[in-house]
Amino acid sequence: MALPTFENDNKLPLNELLITLDEDGVKRTVPALHEKWKDPRCFTRYTPLHVYNGCLLEEGSAGFDQWLSEAGWFIKDMESLLELEHYRFWSTMVYNRGAIEAVISFTQSAVPCYLVGVIRSSAAIFPVYSAVLRSTLQVVCRLITQRESDRCWIGREFLGDLLYKHYLISVPLLFDLLSTYGRENKTALTQMLHTVFKLQPKYRNDLKTGLQFLQKTFNTIHQQLETDRLDGHTASTATLQDLAIYSLDCSTVLALLVELYPECRQMCTELGMEPSISAFYDNSVTVLYKNIHSVDNDSPYLGFLNAARVELLSAFRAIVNLQLERVLDNPADSLLPADKLLCILTECLSDAIFVRDYQLRYPVERDIDILKQACRNVDTFKMDFVQNAYCADEAENGLTNGHSDTVPEDDESFGEAAGGVLEEEISKVADHSSTELKLTAEQQAEVDIQKVLDVLPHLGDGYVRKILSRYDNVEQAIAAVLEGNLPPDLAEADPTEPYIPADKLDTLFLETGIERLNVFDGDEFDVLVHDEIKGVMKKGKGMPGQAKNLKEMLDDKSHIREMKDRYQEYTNICDEYDDEYDDSFDAMAESESRAKVRLTPAMRNALVDELEDEDEEDEQETEERSSLAMAKKPLDFCENPELVRQRYEEKRQSKFQARHGGQVSAASGGATGKDVVGKAKGQGQDKSVLMNRKHKGENKASRANHNRKQGATFKRNKGMIPS
Structure with a gap:
């Protein structure tokens, strides 16, 4: 397919630009950012160049030739991306996922910046690897470039959304770039970081998550070493070397990040990164150093750990400098940052090795002098305490390692000095004669x-x-x-003679002349040694002042005498009784009970059925009550529940028998009357059921046309029908 000539005379951004396409004489417009314009090639992924113990692949080997070939193809793919036109470059990066995956494959597998010196020693590898570094960095820089020319540019917000939505730039990719290019490319990395976070503010939240991951990594390394120590064995040499490289990589990334992008220091302070750095420095890096040193005191990984210590100190210093900058920028409002700085330095005092090395690298007294001059409201006690704590540790332990009285200025010399100090610590630990406790x-x-x-x-x-x-x-x-x-x-003498310590009872016998075998001999309760003993001496049963037996305890009424005054208060209540009021109330109740209620003939006829039923029930209840009263014992505290249930059951049976007659039918669910329900349909019916149905059909109208009169009477009594 012939590609159209790119024209953008109106100088529109890429997200608004339309390109005219002529297909078989038919012209149509296609957006400049479209899958149709992508480069369909299959991009080559980078093959890692492994570095083992500071050594590269041997020249002429099969692995060496394979790496050179694949690295050459990788360089060609990166250069082809750079040669694409603006709209085709972005269409390829967005719609051909292999392009960005090729870039990520290099950043994840590249040789870290602290091992580049090994590659420089090879005349055949270094030029090719340098070309890979250069072309990959150029592709990443083109990704974050908003304007290439007046006709080739893209909107700022659209570019930020494009990078974030399609994962063209991510925080892990930025971390890998820091580890790969290091301080030799500080200018490009600084511009890259500021541009990315300016284009898309959402990357700030991802950066905070990345810092939390670094913090968890420090804890993970410490837990790994602590688990090996508790299990009673040391990790393998390969594991120790991997942990050393991992520690250096994380330390380098953190140090470069806070140096090249200072805005992230506030995030580090909010996450409490300072104590994490000091704890990792004191508990993990030094332990790794000792373990590797015990296996091979000439291992190159000891130098990597010294470099990690320098990076950690540099990162800690950069984060702490945020508080000093705030103090110097606004001395009138410097109390909070000054207190924050002192709190951070105080919290790190528990990590003795870190405190000593930090004082060697960045003397604390300089910071204290700045606080005293810029902020006069800070607690002087805190400042003096921090200064004395850091300086006292320096004076006691001798940080110069016996080589020089001056503090080394460059990182390499400091790493050597720190390594020498740590070697002295290891030798001190091995020497049993050092720092012995005073014993009795x-x-x-x-x-x-x-x-x-x-x-x-x-x-x-x-x-x-x-x-x-x-x-x-x-x-x-x-x-x-x-x-x-x-x-x-x-x-x-007998060589196997055991040692039997002197008996305290023998010593007591020599002092007092009393020979006894008792666990209380000579103690504070011994009445034969002390005139006045501690506690109460008990003789016989019970304690002094208590009852000797049960009868004496029951006869004791002292608790009643103690409550006499309390009971006396109840006698002061005025108990008045009005007999005339009681008589008048009884007379009024009696007169009301004797009042006659006059009923109309209609009401009298309506209540006939109910009155008859109530009279029958009252008579039965009276008889049952009288019979139960005769049977009830006069001393019963309460009525027997079994008799209560029996009485109510008899009452219920008699009620149903009086109204319906007959016996209780199982088919009717316990209700009285003749069985007209029978079995389920289709199973046949008994002769008695058929007879009951016939009787019911012939006599169902015997009671006032289906009990309509009784229902009307009930409604009238309830006021539902006006009379």
Whole structure:
């Protein structure tokens, strides 16, 4: 397909530009950003160039030739992207996913900036790798370029949405670019970071998530080392080397990020990155250094860890500088940032190695002098405490490592000095004679005995104690035993004699002349030793002042006497009773009960049925009540529930029998009357059911035409029908 000539005489942005396409004589317009304009080629992915222990692939090997070939194809693909016209470049990057995946494959597999020196040593690899670096960076820079010329440009908001929506630029990609290009390309990386976050503010939230990931990475490395320590074994050499490279990579990314994009320092402060850095420096990097040093004291990974320490200190300093800048920019309102700085430095005091190295690299007294001059309202006690804590640690431990009295200015010399200090720490840990605690005479004797038993475990504790009492130190005692040059009494003694400590009861017998075998001998409750003892002496059962037996306890009415005054208050209540009021109330109730209610003939006829039923029920209840009253015992506290249920059941049965007659039918669900329901349809019916149905059909109108009179009477009594 022949591509049309690109014309943009109106100088429209890419998102508004339309291109005219002539297909077989038919002209139509297509947006400039369209899948039709993409480059359909299959882009080559970058093959990593592995660096093992500072060594590259050997020239002439199969792997070396394969890398050169694939790297050449990769360079051609990147250069083809750069040669595409503006609208075709963006159509390819958006609609051909292989293009951006090729770029990401290089940034994820590139040699980090701190290992580039190994590549420079190879005359065959370095030129090709440099071309890969250059072409990839140019493609990324073109992605964030808003205007290439007057006719080739794209709207700012549209460009930001395009980069973010299609994942052309992401925070992980930026982190990889920082690790790959490093400080040698600071200018390009700084412009790139500021442009990306300016084009699309949504990247700020992603950046905060990325910083949280770095923070979690520090914790993960520490947990890995702590798990190995608790399990009682050291990780393999390969694992330690991987952790060392990973630590350096994360430290480099963080240090470059806060240096090249200072706006992210506020995010670091909000996330509490400063304590995380100091804890990782003190608990993880130093432990890694010691473990690798114990395996190979000439390992190149020790230098990587020293570089990681420099990067961590640099990142910490850049974050802390945010508070100093705020103090200097606005001294009138510098109290909060000054307090924040002091709090950060105080919180890091628990990490002794970090504090010592930070004081070596960035003396704290300079920051304290700035605070004293710029902010006079800061608590001087806090400033003096921080300054004394950092400076005292420097004076006690000697940070210069014995090489120089001046602080090294460059990162490389500082890394060597820090590594020398850490090696001295390792040697101090290995030396048992350093920093011993002050022990008592008995504790020191136990330590000496244990040292002898470590060499001569077949000897007894008592025998070793006798030998040590004759010699000045442990070495002389061990030499005398091994040479057989012991005094005659020790040579004839039992070598397996155990040590039996002196009994306290024997000492007490010598002091008091009383010989007893009791757990309370000589203590504060011993009545035979002390005239005045602590506590209450109990003799016999119970405690002093309590009842001796049950009868005495029941006869004790002291609690009633104690409540006498309380009861006396209830007698003061005035209890008045009006007899005349009670008589008048009874007379009024009696007169109301005797009042006659006159009923009209219609009402009298309507209530005949109900009155008859109520009279029958009242009579039955009266009889049952009288019978139960005769049977009820006079001393019953409450009526037997079984009798209550029986009475109500009999009442219910009699009520149904009086109204309907007959027996209770199971088919009717417990209701009284003849069974007219029968079995289910289609199963046949009994003769009795058929007879009951016939009887019901013949006599259903015997009661006032289906009980209409009774229903009308009920409604009239309830006021639903006017009478």
